[in-house]
Amino acid sequence: MPAGEGRPAPSLEAPRDQQPDDEGEEHEDSQQQRRELSSAASPPAAAAAATPPRRQGPGLPLLALAASLSAGAAYLLLRRVLRGRQGSGGKVRRAAVAKHQVFAAVLALEHPSVPLPPAAGLRLAGRTLVLSDRLDVQSLETAFGCEAWKAERTPAAHTYGPADALVAAGAKAVATVLSEPLGLGPLLSPDSATTPNPAGRSRIHGGGDFGAAVAVAAGLADLALALDELGGARVPAACCGAYALRTTAGVLTLEGAATAAASLAAPALLAADPQALLKAGQALRLPGGGAATEVPHYLVAEDLFAACGDQARAMVPAVVAAVKRWAGPDQAQALSLCEWLFHRVESLAPFMPAGSAPAAGQDRAEHVLQALAAAAEAVQQWEFLQQHGTWVEADQQELPAAVVAFWRQAQQVDDARYSSALAVAAELQAAMRTALADGYVFVLPTTPGPAPPVPAAGQGGSSPEVDAFRQRCCQFAAVASLSGVPQAVLPLPLPGGMPLSISLLALHKRDLALLQAVAKLGPMLEEEAAALAAQQKAQPAAPWQPRAAAAAGNGGAAAGAARGSGSSTSGGPRRGKAGAADAARTAEAEARKEDGNAAFRAGRYEEAARQYSAALQLDPRCAVYWANRGMANLKLGAYGAAEADCDEALKLELSAKALLRRGSARLAQGNVGGAHADFSQVLALEPQNRQARDELLRMQALGGALEGEGPLPGAFG
Numbered sequence: 001m002p003a004g005e006g007r008p009a010p011s012l013e014a015p016r017d018q019q020p021d022d023e024g025e026e027h028e029d030s031q032q033q034r035r036e037l038s039s040a041a042s043p044p045a046a047a048a049a050a051t052p053p054r055r056q057g058p059g060l061p062l063l064a065l066a067a068s069l070s071a072g073a074a075y076l077l078l079r080r081v082l083r084g085r086q087g088s089g090g091k092v093r094r095a096a097v098a099k100h101q102v103f104a105a106v107l108a109l110e111h112p113s114v115p116l117p118p119a120a121g122l123r124l125a126g127r128t129l130v131l132s133d134r135l136d137v138q139s140l141e142t143a144f145g146c147e148a149w150k151a152e153r154t155p156a157a158h159t160y161g162p163a164d165a166l167v168a169a170g171a172k173a174v175a176t177v178l179s180e181p182l183g184l185g186p187l188l189s190p191d192s193a194t195t196p197n198p199a200g201r202s203r204i205h206g207g208g209d210f211g212a213a214v215a216v217a218a219g220l221a222d223l224a225l226a227l228d229e230l231g232g233a234r235v236p237a238a239c240c241g242a243y244a245l246r247t248t249a250g251v252l253t254l255e256g257a258a259t260a261a262a263s264l265a266a267p268a269l270l271a272a273d274p275q276a277l278l279k280a281g282q283a284l285r286l287p288g289g290g291a292a293t294e295v296p297h298y299l300v301a302e303d304l305f306a307a308c309g310d311q312a313r314a315m316v317p318a319v320v321a322a323v324k325r326w327a328g329p330d331q332a333q334a335l336s337l338c339e340w341l342f343h344r345v346e347s348l349a350p351f352m353p354a355g356s357a358p359a360a361g362q363d364r365a366e367h368v369l370q371a372l373a374a375a376a377e378a379v380q381q382w383e384f385l386q387q388h389g390t391w392v393e394a395d396q397q398e399l400p401a402a403v404v405a406f407w408r409q410a411q412q413v414d415d416a417r418y419s420s421a422l423a424v425a426a427e428l429q430a431a432m433r434t435a436l437a438d439g440y441v442f443v444l445p446t447t448p449g450p451a452p453p454v455p456a457a458g459q460g461g462s463s464p465e466v467d468a469f470r471q472r473c474c475q476f477a478a479v480a481s482l483s484g485v486p487q488a489v490l491p492l493p494l495p496g497g498m499p500l501s502i503s504l505l506a507l508h509k510r511d512l513a514l515l516q517a518v519a520k521l522g523p524m525l526e527e528e529a530a531a532l533a534a535q536q537k538a539q540p541a542a543p544w545q546p547r548a549a550a551a552a553g554n555g556g557a558a559a560g561a562a563r564g565s566g567s568s569t570s571g572g573p574r575r576g577k578a579g580a581a582d583a584a585r586t587a588e589a590e591a592r593k594e595d596g597n598a599a600f601r602a603g604r605y606e607e608a609a610r611q612y613s614a615a616l617q618l619d620p621r622c623a624v625y626w627a628n629r630g631m632a633n634l635k636l637g638a639y640g641a642a643e644a645d646c647d648e649a650l651k652l653e654l655s656a657k658a659l660l661r662r663g664s665a666r667l668a669q670g671n672v673g674g675a676h677a678d679f680s681q682v683l684a685l686e687p688q689n690r691q692a693r694d695e696l697l698r699m700q701a702l703g704g705a706l707e708g709e710g711p712l713p714g715a716f717g
Contacts, residue, residue, distance in 0.1 A: 095198050095200065224270040246268045263383060298332045301442055312445050338364060600635075627649040656692075675695070
């Protein structure tokens, strides 16, 4: 697959336009507040008229997190989560796991099956290791999760190479562990009733190479070596609360491993302790070890978190707080990953859902996620059919119904669709090489939430909830599976509840540096998650309001019918000349604006948007109200709505702040040309405006000269 062209890494400096008008500069503590990443907002009516962005391959659409992650908003969301859990039976009960429920064969391997070069010290002395039953073990038939498959195999002559290397480093292999049949996980045909999830009774274990995750999470082994294709190791690790590393594709051999689709496959390490995971990576001599002082820059994929459930979104502030504790206050920034992929990976187009593509925002993110999963599944189905189709056809009576159904569906994938999917993989790999240069790391959810309940008896091992969970997991997993980048899975425990999980994606062959980051960040994540939950319990919170309510009374197109050319007054609204509202109406509108400003400063952006909407209902001719609601929508990730609000503000009065906010909204949607025009206009009004200059320089560094645009303004010197 081709490598991408290098480019300067994006600046992580936070925008300075982070406060509503008439409120002065932000306080330092306000800049460190946390923000809820949620996805259900209904944009104002004016957003429908927004012009779709040009598809010209922009740089990463970034927004600062340093001043945007609200602890207050997270507490409201977490309160809802905890109340919902209490209403459904209180704390989750852990499950005991016996060896016979997860071990496929008991081993006692203390020496490699072939001579190996001397290990650099016995890093893993005293550690126990389990191996997926997809990996060869000397003198055993490889089971591949399927007794029918195992019955036709001959004993392996040698143990899988990386397993030998771990044993040579001092680990003792104690067992092979169960997995889903023929590597078709996660959750295609899981048997969650037989093997429990140690993190919670009656919850699915995640399928795929579930035995590896269950074994380390239950304390039956210190380490596990498995195989990951489309989340087969990452998803069960997340469901069971374990750490995992999917290695860079091609770094470790696949010889001696049974695969469903080799193009998607990479070996994976799992452990309950991040230090053990790091030592295992060192024993395998994984590439990319960084200096002890190296600190990555973290880009949080807020659109993927917005596609998750309440629990995952509520824990985002804990993620950012942990990053800041270790890496510093400026090392975390928000990223609209799907928007960036839409522009940079044009080969996704054939895999988009049928119908017209949405203009931007979370609807487009959904289309991109579906396209990623569709491309990865096309690769998986085609390669599975080529490698195992004949055998499945002959033995289908011995196989689970879900496997046979998968085989039949795979027959619908033709060579042309497979070639298109490989083109997606090649283009995505090149894009990731470019984006993750210079130590950048993507942060995204591993799963959309905690492991769902085990389906009831008679449901055939599945349920609508499990099916939806599997679909979203595959969408998230497809990014690393198609691009081949390394991905680390970190558990995020919620006290008294099921564990959540986030993932870190790094540049190809930066595996060891990623493990070093995990070893530092993992314990901090656990502490911040516990602190966030404890602080929520200690502080009273306002009743939860669904985001859909924010759309009510948002001052749509009708609200802007009466417009005038405004004049500015310090500390008050800018009103048109065509008559002012009566004094009582004006005072009420100003009171609603002040309430919105107070909510904004506290990080309650949904409430702020509602208050500004109420002010607009009272006085739709006030540019400040439109601009302030635009800033609130920008914080909420409703970029189309933010752009529409700033459009309305600018129709009433030309303002550098409204231009800056509209430029940020346009850039987040990939409209580089529109953003460039807005930031350039700001410099025409205020030649010394630092944010506009920095944004233009950043765009120039990320994307080079913009098509159809002249040089940057001379104010840069």
